[in-house]
Amino acid sequence: MDFTLSDEQLMFAETAETLFYDLVTPEHWRKLMESGDARDAALWNQIVETGLTLIQLPEEAGGLGLGALDFALIAEKAGYVALSEPLVDSAGVAAPMLAALAPDDPVLADPAASIAIQQEEGGLVLDADSAAAIILRKGDQAFVASPDQVTLTRRESIDPMRRLFAVEWDDSKVQPLGQADWDLALDRGAIFAAAQGLGLAQRAVDMAVEYAKERQQFGKPIGSYQAVKHHLSTAQTAIEFARPVVLAAAATLESGDIQSRARISHAKIVALEAADVAARTSIQVHGAMGYSWEVDVHLFLKRALALTSAWGTPYFHRQRVAARLFTQPVGPSTTFARENENG
Amino acid sequence: MQLSYTPEQIAFRAEVRGWLEAHVPTASLEHYDATRAGFEAHRQWEATLKSGDWGMVTWPKEYGGRGLDLIQWLIFEEEYYRAKAPGRVNQNGIFLLGPTLMEFGTHEQKSRFLPKMASGEEIWAQAWSEPQAGSDLAGVRATAVRDGDEYVLNGHKIWSSRAAFADWAFGLFREPGTERHKGMSLIFFKLDQKGVTRNPIKKINGHVGFAEIFLENVRVPAFNRLGDEGQGWHICMATAGFERGLMLRSPARYQVAAAELAKLWQARKDQCDPALEADVVRAFMDAEAYALSIYKTASSLMAGAKIGPEASTNKLFWSELDIHLHRTALAILGAEAELISAPGAHDWIDDFIFSLAGPIYAGSNEIQRNIIAERMLGLPR
Numbered sequence: 123m124d125f126t127l128s129d130e131q132l133m134f135a136e137t138a139e140t141l142f143y144d145l146v147t148p149e150h151w152r153k154l155m156e157s158g159d160a161r162d163a164a165l166w167n168q169i170v171e172t173g174l175t176l177i178q179l180p181e182e183a184g185g186l187g188l189g190a191l192d193f194a195l196i197a198e199k200a201g202y203v204a205l206s207e208p209l210v211d212s213a214g215v216a217a218p219m220l221a222a223l224a225p226d227d228p229v230l231a232d233p234a235a236s237i238a239i240q241q242e243e244g245g246l247v248l249d250a251d252s253a254a255a256i257i258l259r260k261g262d263q264a265f266v267a268s269p270d271q272v273t274l275t276r277r278e279s280i281d282p283m284r285r286l287f288a289v290e291w292d293d294s295k296v297q298p299l300g301q302a303d304w305d306l307a308l309d310r311g312a313i314f315a316a317a318q319g320l321g322l323a324q325r326a327v328d329m330a331v332e333y334a335k336e337r338q339q340f341g342k343p344i345g346s347y348q349a350v351k352h353h354l355s356t357a358q359t360a361i362e363f364a365r366p367v368v369l370a371a372a373a374t375l376e377s378g379d380i381q382s383r384a385r386i387s388h389a390k391i392v393a394l395e396a397a398d399v400a401a402r403t404s405i406q407v408h409g410a411m412g413y414s415w416e417v418d419v420h421l422f423l424k425r426a427l428a429l430t431s432a433w434g435t436p437y438f439h440r441q442r443v444a445a446r447l448f449t450q451p452v453g454p455s456t457t458f459a460r461e462n463e464n465g
Numbered sequence: 466m467q468l469s470y471t472p473e474q475i476a477f478r479a480e481v482r483g484w485l486e487a488h489v490p491t492a493s494l495e496h497y498d499a500t501r502a503g504f505e506a507h508r509q510w511e512a513t514l515k516s517g518d519w520g521m522v523t524w525p526k527e528y529g530g531r532g533l534d535l536i537q538w539l540i541f542e543e544e545y546y547r548a549k550a551p552g553r554v555n556q557n558g559i560f561l562l563g564p565t566l567m568e569f570g571t572h573e574q575k576s577r578f579l580p581k582m583a584s585g586e587e588i589w590a591q592a593w594s595e596p597q598a599g600s601d602l603a604g605v606r607a608t609a610v611r612d613g614d615e616y617v618l619n620g621h622k623i624w625s626s627r628a629a630f631a632d633w634a635f636g637l638f639r640e641p642g643t644e645r646h647k648g649m650s651l652i653f654f655k656l657d658q659k660g661v662t663r664n665p666i667k668k669i670n671g672h673v674g675f676a677e678i679f680l681e682n683v684r685v686p687a688f689n690r691l692g693d694e695g696q697g698w699h700i701c702m703a704t705a706g707f708e709r710g711l712m713l714r715s716p717a718r719y720q721v722a723a724a725e726l727a728k729l730w731q732a733r734k735d736q737c738d739p740a741l742e743a744d745v746v747r748a749f750m751d752a753e754a755y756a757l758s759i760y761k762t763a764s765s766l767m768a769g770a771k772i773g774p775e776a777s778t779n780k781l782f783w784s785e786l787d788i789h790l791h792r793t794a795l796a797i798l799g800a801e802a803e804l805i806s807a808p809g810a811h812d813w814i815d816d817f818i819f820s821l822a823g824p825i826y827a828g829s830n831e832i833q834r835n836i837i838a839e840r841m842l843g844l845p846r
């Protein structure tokens with residue numbers, strides 16, 4: 123039993139952090155919002171060169187074959203900068219699925235190629251237009267298409283940096299991949315959304331703290347007022363008790379049993395709740411500034427809102443936790459229990 | 466990260482489980498706060514624990530422990546709560562003073578006090594609060610005047626848990642003329658010694674949960690001072706760190722309650738508002754989150770980290786989860802919620818009442834939120 127991160131994991135996360143801090147600046151967000159793109163070519167190339175797209179990809183497909191925990195730490199950093207480049211869903215969910223179904227697909231050989239994925243049948247697809255390939259879903263069958271083989275209709279999101287598309291497609295014109303493990307895709311999508319939620323939450327708190335130290339009213343920094351302090355402590359506490367759940371859920375994702383799924387769902391619920399409370403608190407602490415387009419806090423609110431119901435709604439996830447709670451042994455000796463062992 | 470137990474840890478769990486199954490009294494003991502007899506029955510249980518060497522497993526062997534690590538301690542606690550073993554009457558000794566003594570005590574002090582603490586021969590109360598010094602603990606007025614090899618103690622302490630029946634207290638005193646955080650010392654005194662008067666105070670549930678203590682020229686040897694003279698505040702803050710960071714509330718306590726709540730829900734859900742299921746699931750998730758967080762803290766302490774101000778988030782989290790969990794139980798019980806529980810049945814109403822103390826003791830939640838804001842987030846005072 124050891125709940126610490128390895129030096130290698132910390133090193134990867136730090137590499138991502140440095141890259142993101144340097145390049146994903148408020149100027150970068152503004153540039154994307156003005157151009158309407160979700161992707162900056164120079165930044166994307168840097169992300170690819172750093173190897174961040176290879177972490178979850180199996181070694182056979184040219185990846186690093188690392189675990190969900192390693193990638194979750196990157197996703198957390200991505201959340202901290204509200205990254206809109208398609209790293210998380212493409213490299214964390216879509217690429218591993220394609221590698222499992224069609225290991226020789228040429229798209230996998232190009233680390234710069236991003237892959238979009240439809241979370242559920244008929245659902246909207248994120249970043250479909252800029253993807254080299256789109257994984258589509260019908261029942262539990264998967265198909266792969268290039269954007270020009272399907273009809274994409276943009277659906278505007280409140281999050282100015284999320285590009286969502288309705289996809290119309292014809293079975294006969296796209297390549298079937300056979301039956302896919304959509305549960306695994308959902309688990310990955312959910313845990314990486316949760317990890318992003320932690321990052322979003324921490325950034326929202328950090329922005330508010332910085333502002334509260336500077337902004338003066340009644341002759342004092344507003345951060346010296348207890349009402350402001352207590353709001354922020356509440357948000358920080360939500361983060362502190364979501365993070366261990368996210369880490370544990372990512373570390374045991376591969377088990378794929380009812381306990382592992384419940385923990386992923388738990389992580390998804392509480393990390394996005396933390397992001398929601400942190401973002402709303404941050405807006406309140408910023409006053410009218412927080413309500414303005416110019417100040418970046420709203421980006422975190424909007425991303426949190428979008429991710430809350432991406433890869434399963436809170437209701438869906440709560441039911442998965444309930445299934446574990448009501449059908450498996452519970453109690454203090456079962457924190458790390460697995461379905462196939464008797465506790 | 467390795468989230469499964471080693472074969473040694475599994476074997477250890479089995480050993481603890483086996484011993485507890487053989488020794489935990491089948492009939493539950495009368496509450497230690499209810500009567501002297503209940504208190505003494507719990508002292509007896511501490512002696513039984515000690516006979517199996519389970520008094521305080523993390524302490525070194527020479528001081529009455531087993532020299533085990535924090536993960537083993539968590540396993541022990543999990544089994545302890547799982548077995549529904551009696552509450553630890555000496556909790557303020559073993560969980561608060563014990564770790565503090567370990568850090569600040571001399572070898573002679575540790576040898577004198579720890580083994581008898583581990584065995585329940587000496588049961589401890591914490592005597593810090595005063596009528597005028599609650600949240601603002603630096604306002605303590607009780608005094609300690611050095612007289613040769615002794616201290617002479619005077620003052621008025623209050624809200625001292627279990628002091629009505631306990632043997633010893635660790636108190637916070639100041640040198641006359643000093644102010645605020647300076648000039649305080651942590652000093653031990655016997656609760657039955659000359660000059661000490663204790664008046665029991667009933668808790669909200671009618672039990673004698675705490676006492677107020679009057680000290681009039683109480684003489685204790687200077688040996689009873691922990692750490693240097695004037696270092697009392699610093700030592701108290703370290704104690705508070707152990708208290709909030711790790712020891713005071715085992716996650717297992719809430720995991721057992723959450724499991725009971727799930728049972729209660731399943732038995733009664735047909736008569737309840739279906740929306741309550743979300744609250745039941747929430748209680749389970751919160752208990753799990755607290756457990757995971759404590760495993761994370763224990764792992765990083767074992768890797769050499771120290772407890773920091775984030776300990777204050779624990780206090781907020783477990784106290785709020787405890788209230789939520791018990792309010793949910795009462796909602797499920799409906800009209801039966803107000804009824805005093807039958808002996809042996811899960812005492813939801815009493816546990817609910819006790820949960821309301823959580824945001825007050827061990828530093829109120831308002832104070833914890835101040836600490837988080839100022840020391841974790843760096844907001845100005």
Ligand SMILES: Cc1cc2nc3c(=O)[nH]c(=O)nc-3n(C[C@H](O)[C@H](O)[C@H](O)COP(=O)(O)OP(=O)(O)OC[C@H]3O[C@@H](n4cnc5c(N)ncnc54)[C@H](O)[C@@H]3O)c2cc1C
Pocket residue numbers: 348557590591592593594598599600601623624625626627674675822825826827828829830831832835
């Ligand atoms: C069940 C129980 C067991 C206890 N056991 C012990 C024990 O064994 N030994 C011991 O020494 N003490 C014990 N205490 C006392 C406990 O430590 C104090 O109650 C606590 O520190 C609060 O002090 P107070 O009661 O004087 O409340 P006050 O300090 O008067 O506070 C009253 C209210 O005002 C709020 N408040 C105070 N200051 C501030 C501030 N700066 N900012 C915002 N809000 C503020 C508080 O949060 C609280 O809500 C126990 C208390 C309880 C309830």
